[in-house]
Structures are given as C-alpha cells and as structure tokens.
Amino acid sequence: MKNNESMIFVFIASIIIGVLISLNFNFKRTSNSFQISAQQYQEAYNQRNKLYSEISNLRESNHNMTNKINKYKYSDSKAEKLIEDVNKELNYNKMIAGFSSVKGKGIKMIIRDGSTEFPEGDENNILILLRTLHDDDMIKVVNELKVAGAQAIAINNQRVLPNTEIFCSWAFLRINGEQIPAPFVVNVVGDPDVLENTLMRDDGFIRTLINRGIEVEISKENEMIMPAEIGTISYDNLTLSSK
Template structure:
C-alpha cells in the first residue's frame, strides 16, 4: 500500500472519529439539558426568564397586598363588632342583675331581725327603712327571707279582721319572723351604714337585730315575672 493512501485512510478514520464523538457529546448534552435546564442555560435565557418571573412575582405580591389589606379590614370590622357585642353583653348582664332576673352571688352582709315578746312587733316600715339604708350604702342585690327585693318590690303590712297583721313583700309573699335580710355590696359600706352609734339600725333594734358579715352570699332571683305594659322608652329628638 502506498504511503499516501495510508495517511488518507488514517486521516479519514480520525475525522470520522472526531465527528461522531462530537455529535454524540452534543446529543447527550441536548438530552441532559432538559433535566438540568437552569444550570446550563445561557445568561440571556436566564435573564429573560428572570424578567418573566419578576413580573409574575410583582403581580402576585400586588395581589397578596390587596388580599392582606382586605383581610385587615375584615379583622378590624370583626373586632369592632366584637367590642360592641361585648359591651352590649356586659350591659345586658348588669341590667339583668339589677332587674333581679338571675340568682346572684357575692360578698355582703346578713341582718337577722326577730320579733321579741317584750318589744314592739316588727312592721313593714322597719324593713323598708333597713332596705333603704342598704340601698343607700350601695347594695347591689337585697333579699328578705329569700324574696328578692327589686325596684318594683313592695313591702306592706296587711291587717286582718281579728287584729293580727302580717308583712307581705312582692305582692303576695308573707313574711314571718325571723326576718333574714341579705345584701350584696361593699361589706365595709354596708356594715358601717347599719352600725352607726345610737342612730344606726343595729343600735336602734339592738334587742332584735344581729348583723353578720359574710362572704359568698347567694341571693335568689325575683320569682315573679316582670311585665311592662304601659311604659315605653321615649324617643330622643
């Protein structure tokens, strides 16, 4: 074989080798780039993509902000509502306690008055005076023999034909001695209001009355129904 032909064969073989080698590298690269696309992207492509993503990010963050603002608004509204409803509930509770609609419990005093043979019989005015003084001292709930005294309560004497008399409260409840008056309020105020020297209730009725300061007194609710038929709230003008 001639030398020139040998060189040609080797050269062509080498060229074939180079060509197929490079081609297969390229095939592999193209195939692999689908997996590691981002790693091997050109800067231009990356820039383009990053711009697109930034746009999307901006749009999304704008939406997020909007949604957050709405959310905050709703939250504020809800808080306002809650505040209002809490206030209303508190007022309702207060009103219910004042109206005597619920059993109540708290610290206060208990005054016990008993009829004695050698003193005058206890009459309604004695109890009215006591209740008034308790109210003055800031009692929040009062009961006589477990009859709740509310603002519409009455304490009256009922005289019967044979000369005997009874005390009635709340229109039809008859009271008998001993009269146990419970009051919930500031214990110091209540006690001092009743124990003023000589003019205080306890001194006046020293024979018949005892006073006890007690914690956790329970006062039952007003047993009658409170009906309002004629009174209406006056509209403010």
C-alpha cells in the first residue's frame, strides 16, 4: 500500500514538474521574442544603410585629409606646396562661387517681349501682360536652367549667384543692383544637348512663355565666356559653424 502511495505521489509530482518546466519554457520564449512589421523592418534597413554610408564617407574624408597632412608634413618643399594648393583651392572656390570669369560650352537664350501692337481701338491689356516677361518669369527660367544642370548663368552679363536678386523695376529687371533692359540675353554653361532638351520639353516653362507670345531663341555654343560678379557683397553676418 505504501509502495502504491509512493508511486502515485511520484507520478503526480512528475506531472506538476513537467507542467512547470513547460510553462517556464514558453514564458521565456514569449518574453525574449518580438515581431516587427514590414515597414519597421524596411525603415531599420534603410537607417542601417544610411549609417554605413555616412561611416564610409567619414572614412574617405579622414583618409583624404590624412594624406593631405602627410603630404605637407613629409614634403621637402612643404611651404611652397601648401601655398600652391591653397591658391588652387581658392581659385576653384572663386570659380564656382561666381567671383572669377569662366568659360565653357553651353547655350545662349534670347528672350524678348511679345508684340503689343494691336489694331486701333482693340488694345488688350491682358495680352499685353501675358506677352511681357516679368521678374517671376525670369526666376522660373533660372530655376529651370538649374534643374537642367546649368553650371554658370549670366543675364545680360550679370552673373547669377545664390543671393542674386531678380525683380521688376519699372520697364526693367533689376539684377545684382543693376537695371537690365529687354531683350534679355541668358548665357548658360553646361551640357548644350541636355540644357536644350530640358528647356524645350512640352511641359517646360519655356514652352509656357512661347505659348504666351513671348519670343525665345535658343542656340548651342561651343564656348561661352561668363563674367565674374564684380559687385560688393557683404558677408559680415556669416560665421563658420562646427556642425
């Protein structure tokens, strides 16, 4: 009898222990696992790739700077080399900033106001407005040129810089503080084919100007000479940021 009771007790205890072990195993699995959606996975994947790209860029930048420092450090004529490189970098920055004259292939675009001659007594003020190039029109033309890959832009020999203003001043456009009369000759340095194809697409702004009656002529040029901006631009409110 005692043996039977012992066996029953062991059997019940084994069942209880097995259940506890099973519950403990499932609990641990549930607490240590989680699920993410496809969108969360994609966001995490993109973030990882972005971090890898930033790390790669930083490594490349660090490598280039280290090489430059070593070149100055171990060169016999490091002072002369330093001056030469600084001048080269200064000239390059002046070129892309618009403070030096540059040249290159591109296009020439001539924009003229449309005809405002109407039969006597049949003047149309709306058509006159539509056939006149306004400051916002020229701003859109400049933006479209930038989208087309323009590397340098000049309007009637006024170089277009990041802080160049374009607005109406009576019958003129004011650009870089100068009053510019029509017609407007827009010289552009860039790939001539890409510039022309982008500007003359059916849904482009140049097509809109032409449909309004404004005259636009575009010609490809093997060499465009772009003037430097000689105006006085103050940057006294700017300081370098460490970020």
